[in-house]
Amino acid sequence: MTTKSKVALVRCNSYEIHHVTQAVTRAVDLLGGINLFIMPGQKVLIKPNMLSPHPPEKAVTTHPALVQAVAELVKSSGGIPSVGDSPGFYKFSRVAEVSGIGEAVRKAGARLVPFDREQEIPTAAGCLMKSLVVASEVTNADVIISLPKFKTHALTCITAAIKNLFGCMPGLKKAEMHFRFSDDNRFSHMLADIALSIPARLHILDAIVGMDGNGPGAGDPFRIGLVIAGADPVAVDSTACRIVGIDPLTLPMVRIAAERGVGNASEERIEIVGEDFQKVRVPGFRYNPPAGAGRLLPIPDFFSLRFKNWIVRKPRFLRAICTKCGACVQICPARPKALRMEKGRIVIDDRNCIRCYCCSEICPSKAVRLTRGFGAALLARTLKL
Ligand code: SF4
Ligand code: SF4
Missing domain, CATH: 3.30.70.20 (Alpha-Beta Plaits)
Incomplete structure (x- = not known):
């Protein structure tokens, strides 16, 4: 990618809905405003991380306040929001209720859409796979807004914006992909294929409380105090990594995505707006290097x-x-x-x-x-x- 990628950093130290709404609105404004991403009448799919049925304070899933704030912002711009994901193993409705996302969606007047129908789509030019099977709800949307949670991950070291798009695949397909692409290099190429073929327009990372240690399901909540947003998932992930002291270019997932043209990873090619990057860095984040x-x-x-x-x-x-x-x-x-x-x-x-x-x-x-x-x-x- 030749142009610089803009990444917005906005402090947010609580999940009170008005704090989160303020932070999300400011982050999107710093990127140019919601109307840069959505036109009135467009169907907008909001894709949080809904890994498994845990309450919000466990930091396993994207916090419901972020989902509500983004759904309300979409509505205020004239978009038609729906919220969906494909939990790897658990029932979508259970994850939605236990995580609080179901309630947040109802409060925002949006629609919950389980990813239970699938569709095969051709991949973008230059991809390793010829086609991808994704949820029909993904292909039916005019715009995708991804709402990842910042967590450690056993295979890819961290999970954030790049990895969140893997959830656009229906549950069993994800398991098949793990089998076909069974080391972190090949898995990273598969993730790059997905990111190139399902270009989410906006990524708003829940890094208010992330997860360190044994993530993505069994780690510990870790306070970072930030909403991190951008149109480039590689730049969002790279910035989040640097904030917690990880060199993103040591992660195959980030390096390969950058090499494959998904986005920018180097500091020179990322423009930070909002908070001063040096002042929001957080020490003490515990993680394992990538698995391979x-x-x-x-x-x-x-x-x-x-x-x-x-x-x-x-x-x-x-x-x-x-x-x-x-x-x-x-x-x-x-x-x-x-x-x-x-x-x-x-x-x-x-x-x-x-x-x-x-x-x-x-x-x-x-x-x-x-x-x-x-x-x-x-x-x-x-x-x-
Ligand atoms: S293949 Fe190994 S790591 Fe993967 S689920 Fe089975 S036992 Fe666990
Ligand atoms: S290891 Fe975990 S997932 Fe496996 S049977 Fe025991 S509790 Fe269940």
Whole structure:
């Protein structure tokens, strides 16, 4: 991308609806105003992160106040807002109610749309995949506004604007994609295909309270105090990373998206508006480097796949916490499956595990831990990583 990408930073220290409305409106105004993105009468799909049924204070899902504020802003500009997502495993209606998003949508007078019908669309020129299966609600919309939550992620290190568009795929398709693109480099190329083919017009990142540690489902709430918005998802993610002390160009997801022309990642190509970037930086954000061995050292992928048990982090199941709900076994996309329930406990077959970490993402009880392989632990100790 040759032109600079504008990213708006606006402080917001609470989820009181009037604070969030003020912050969202200011962020969008700094980008040129809502009418730059929406024309009256257009159908606007608002796509929050609705991973799993958790209350807002757990920071697993986009906060309902942000959803309400954006839906009201869309209405005020003459757009017709609907709110939808495709939770990987759980029922959409349950996630909507437990997360508070259902109530927020009703308050804003918008419509909730589960992503339960699918449609195949051709991908943009230059993509690796020829076509994509996405929810029909995505293709029916005139405009997409993405509302990601800023969280750590076991496979991609962080999840924010680029990764949120993966949720435009219906649930089972997402599992299939994990199987087809089963390391972080290939997965990142798949995400770039999606971002190029489903160009959301605006990304408004909920970084008021994000999640650090064992995200995206089992980490801890982490206060950043910002709404971060822009039309370029790579610039939004890169800026959010720098604010919490991550170099975005070390993340395959961000680097590959930038190389593929999804957006800008380098500081020189991003124009920050609103808050002073230096004054909003937040220390203490805990995250794991990207999953692949090649991210620990420049090790070729064929090597890391062959020696994955030695190098790449692997899931372990904590018997004392596991409720035996079976969600991880059902979501596991490996073929043959890497997980089974045996005599009332989860058993993993390391040979089949593709290290997609869907089990960790989906577990409602924080019973899945990712542990470094022996080789990686030794290497990390030696190099003091
Ligand atoms: S590990 Fe988590 S998802 Fe799997 S059965 Fe136990 S509680 Fe359920
Ligand atoms: S065991 Fe977990 S990490 Fe391994 S393939 Fe299955 S869901 Fe993915």
